[in-house]
Amino acid sequence: MEFKSFKKMLLKKGIEAGFEECEIYFSEGESISISVYEGEVEKYSLDKAFGLSFRGKLNGKIGYSFTEIMDFDAINMLIKNAKESALYIENDDMQFIYEGDKKYEKVSSYSEKLENIDAAKMIELVLDVEKETKLYENVVNINGCKISYSSSNYGIYNTKGLELTNKSNILMSYVVPVVEENGEKQDGIGYTIAKSLDEIDPKTIAKQGVKEAISKLNGKIIPSGNYKTILYNEAMVSLIGTFADIFSADSAQKGLSLLKDKEGEIIANEIVTIVDNPLLEDGLASTPFDDEGVATFKKEIVSQGKLTTLLHNLKTANKANVKTTGNGFKASYSSQVGVEPSNLYIEKGEKSFDELMGLVGEGVVITDLAGLHSGANSITGDFSLAAKGFYIKDGKKEFPIEQITVAGNYFDLLKNIEVIGNDLKFPMSNVGSPSVIIKELSIAGS
Template sequence: MNFGQFKEELFKEAKKSGFEEYEIYYSDAESLSINIYEGEVEKYKLNNAFGLSFRGKVNGKMGYSYTEILDKDAIKTLIENAKNAALVIENEDVQFIYDGDKEYKELNCYKKELDNIKPDKLISLATEMENECKKQCDKVVNFNGCGIGYGKSIYGIINSKGLNLKNERNNLTAYVIPIIEENNEKYDGMGYVIAKKLTDINPKNLANQGLKEALDRVGGKSIPSGKYKVIINNEAMVSLLGTFSSIFDAEQAQKGLSLLKGKEGEIIASDILTLIDDPHLEDGLGTTAFDDEGVATYKKEIITNGKLNTLLYNLKTANKAGIKSTGNGFKSSYASIVGVSATNFYINPGKKSFEEICEEVKEGVVVTEFAGLHSGANAVTGDFSLATKGFKIENGKKTTPIEQITVAGNFFDLLKNIEEVGNDLKFPMSSIGCPSVIVKELSIAGK
């Protein structure tokens, strides 16, 4: 049964079975991942995955079900499972099948330049990345990974109210993680790129990027415990913002799991901090014209100069709050229910370069990497205590590497204590982006 026939039959049966409103969400994805080890293809994985979820309202309650097969039996199962799920729901949350918006932004998330790239070309580039690392540095003893990945997907929503939306996207990424040895100690670094076209994958540059990061870490030592003025660099700040991003989720706030509950309109951060959710960002990994409920997306400032303007809402949470959805109703997969999440989520960059903000700090610490974010950070309280690597700042310059330290603080306090925002905004293979920031003070446990 083809997709069109399946949809018609499913909708007919849904109506017959007493569903008042109903909708399908579908996803058709293809991915290729290639991993190289010691000049050989270690893994070559081609994946094709189609999935369809059905949701419908019975007696005002929403039931979900899903399938990977399009046939008559699947229609029967989808209807039965969704109906049974709806009938056992006891909470009073109002769920919606959306009528649609008048306008949706025209976006192009599909890069034709990435079409029909031959796998042997990708293998050749990945092998070259490894070779370049060895060529550029005789201290390379191993690799933590070296690979290239390509993915493309089509996803869309069709419902009984006449909504019919579709989006197509693709992406190409490459990375290499060389391990070097110096004085019987091993250090690694990562070179990576999100490519718009094949020529963006430059093995020489990626090898150089990974090696520089590894070599910069050589000889890292602890520092005395104390309170330090800190620069959290762009990549480390991305990992921290990602860990605490759920505090901006209205669903978490409504459940009492975010301290930002009831804080909209209040000052919660430094007056130089502006936090943006931009679903229309060019080449963003989270770029989309509509969310997974069919609501048109738009760019919004979550925080403007320290003031919390809004949390992120889907239709259910917006209805509870008596406001409009912010277009942030998303599923984690076709098989999951609609939750809340950001699109391209980033701190607006400032004007000063990394070197200039080092000069401003004069004496302090640059944090370049946090470890243990899942166990050492509490998104409800905002507290964190994390193993950290970085560098000293001496006389306004980044100098010797630091390791074996733990940085502790509170994310809500950190937002208030940001004194400067750099211009080096970066999205490190992520839909979350940050520039480097100066934090007034953080506690560091060292030697």
């Protein structure tokens, strides 16, 4: 059955079955992923996916169901399962099917240059990436070399007249070279995100990956102590992503965020502004509407150090007696609506990375953090993480550092940010950050 006919019949049958309101959310997409090794295609995968979820309101409760098949049996199954789901709900939280907003902003999330992408050209490019990487004499292995393309089309239709669709696509390529010197091996990553095949430069990707790997060679362990620290943009991104849930109103209402009822309070240094921006040009999570059909907008979660809002969907906003922030998102078509950020980042400052090192004088730069899932507590904010980076002396990188552990508290860290750089970066992620100077961090070394 065609989607248009299926959608119309499902909504009609839903109302006839006794639902007060009904809604359909659908997503469809395709992806091409190509990995190469030793000059040959190691893995080639082409995937297409479609999924649809149905929500129906019955006696004030909303039941969910989902399918990947569109036929008459699926319609009956969706209605039956959604009814049963609604009957099993025991909490009294208000549930909503949204009528829509008057205006939805345009977003830049789809490149027409990537339509009908040439898989043969993708293979040629990723082979060139591997070839360029191997030209460096100290590269002894490649732990991964890949190019991938994905596109998606998704939307919402309901019985209150809402009809929304949006599409996005993305192309990326990366390489992970391993270099060796005097028996020591280190790896690095070079990558790019592009709007067209012409934007992928194999030489640039290879150079980036090899340069990073070489910079880690001959690392040393430094003595334990408290150090003035630069958290490099990618390391700061790791922390922001790990602790992003503290800004969720759903977490706060469940007692899982220390920011509950802290709106209006200072939670960071006054130079810190944290933004959730679903309208960011070419952002990986840019969208004109959330998965409840609410128009999205740019908002400052933290403005000059002050917590201005938590992130809300319709349910959490109703419980808090505020307006939703348009952050009602689903992990997939088969999931229920939760609360998630879109493009989340710290606003950049004015100082370059070299200027940050000059301001520190002597201290450390943390470039890599590991153990984020096991070594960070998103409720208390405490973290203890394996780290790598560089020692700074006289405002310049002196030598690489390794086998150290960085410990602290995320809430304290936000208050101890002294300077923010201008190198805002989104490393293959919807979370971004510039590099920042932290007053001091506890480092366990030798």
